[in-house]
Amino acid sequence: MKEVVILGAGYAGLRALKELQRHRTDCHVTLIDKHDYHYEATDLHEVATGMQHRSRISYDINDVVDRERTTFVQETVDKVDCENQKVICTNGKEVTYDYLIVALGFESETFGTPGVDEYALSMTNVDDAEKIYHHICEQMQLYKQTQDEDFLKIVVCGAGFTGVELMGALVEAKPEYAKIADVNPAQIEIYCVEASTRLLPMFNEKLASYGIDHLKEWGVKLYTGMRVKEIKPNLVMYRAGDDDPMKEISARTIIWTTGVRGSKVIAASGFSEKRGRVMVKDDLSAPDHDNVYIVGDVAAVMDTSTQRPYPTTAQISLKMGHHAAKNIIRQIAGQSTEPFSFKSLGSVASIGNTHAFGLVGTTPIKGYPASFVKKAIMDKSLLETGGVKETMSKGRFDFYH
Template identity: 50%
Template structure:
């Protein structure tokens, strides 16, 4: 009798944790994991690479460090299409592979919301290559300044004020004194502007915490434009609407962090979706397809307390992965499945290496204690996806004040 074929697409938080847990089940199965890169990266720390605070190697580790080669085959390739009825996956280089069970965990993409000029002129921050590009682009502008004295070269606009935006601004402002010295720049000419369409900043936190975090960034020179939707991005400016008037901020570095969507392959593969996310069944399978699990950034799970989908975070992705591993084993063994449930443990938003705000297990934290908790959470995440060795190699142990 042929072994059950399990295919996992993506090696982000959801995909890699699923692999780790499924391998522990020691099923009579052939496991294949497909990912376009040979490494897993901690997506919650892309802002550190984009700001120059840390190199890519600090936030990534090899997928093979998790792969049990007795059970699992790793294919480094790009997914082209999932044929859900035929139970096959088309790959760019390796042709077509078959599956009995599929875990779709391909991650997120930048969302432009159809705004003119975003795809052409703004810099997204969705993976390591794009984060490196943000850093390199900014450095290139700074390097040109002393030749031209063009002050738009020293102007940075961050579009959006979500978690990624605020964490990027936190690291960037802490790196700025070093950059000023490195490129011999006039510190008073540096301009950092954050433009946000929503009327409030960091609404997921209580007002005391959000005010603390935003004030820290303002004290470091960040200017916030709030309740001002972006209308267009040009090569040298961001056009926004304030009341009924169109205005612009001139800048040569425009970073786009307004939001993300699930993988475009969700829609291309024929799943019913909205912004790349599928409203999954209670066992995290695609409706009508009990052998196809969709988790992480491509899944939508309703939070019944507010009748809205839970935000796509690393925390929920890891919990989904644990549930999928159990349910995969249950389905193969013809045992009852366990419905997925989730209760957030809170969240922490960094505003630099030793500054953060957060709400964890019902407790509000700010400043150094919050930043320490952020590092503890990161270390736990590394342990969850990569194991003890990876945690000690890549973990955050600079818990000093």
């Protein structure tokens, strides 16, 4: 019986698992993740702001494991040894495979900016997100004791998709924070420093402006065309160009959302990579290794229409996980693999629980209808990894406001 090992129980890994379990192929699957739960990474900003408890965006991996066909192993992966077909975990444990799916997801990208690791909060997993929420609550309590306004300031570094969704949720959570600090919500200041002047390039300018203008109307102080040069304790240092004077914002909460890279396991395993991502072959297998598939945020797949890699998203991760599993099933049956193709269904960014904007296919949507669609998208992805049970218990059904 062939041994298939899946690394990572995120969108790509669990979608692959679901397909392998559904298909009666003669194989055993070992799923490895450092956590014993799956989390919906697209909803991390909601935990970071306190809009949702972590239990609402995560579920037990064993809930989706068919124990007759799959073994779940909770371990941290250090590297893959492709020559010897084995995975090496932090505690020295080794797991051998016939086929491997690497779906280890994303990490925060600091671009080498000094002080980020030490003095800024990142939002790359549920523990991080929960830490941000507790940190904000603590700063609000400290304001009450000290009356130092820096405790009421929150700086988001980066206004990409994640930063924008985070700011929308922060605005919505202001009344809750204000209660803790015993202030008016307007006294809580949200700042954002962003290097680009053209925000959210995945949307046309009109649509991007809709979201950005809402954040500004809601009081977010957005500094675009400004590069964060360094984070110091309670201080964000930034400037427009190298010849421009350095500016600073002092704040007790600094959140880093400038971008993501693929897992460090990719480089540690010797794959040819750029920012933790491998340019995979058209069937999603790794160059030089037909039995190793690299999917989700650790993979770069070329969009032939733009000659640029597709943006890394949950949507494409789910499709890649499914496709990699299908190709392994074909290989086990002695058939040739099939090339991966992808057509984006669009994407929708939330700004708080009742506002959103984005594209469904190529059609722009905004406001309440977009918020409705966003929740339906979240439910669909939950259904694709967790099935009906998880969707019924963790899905978003608060469509009407």
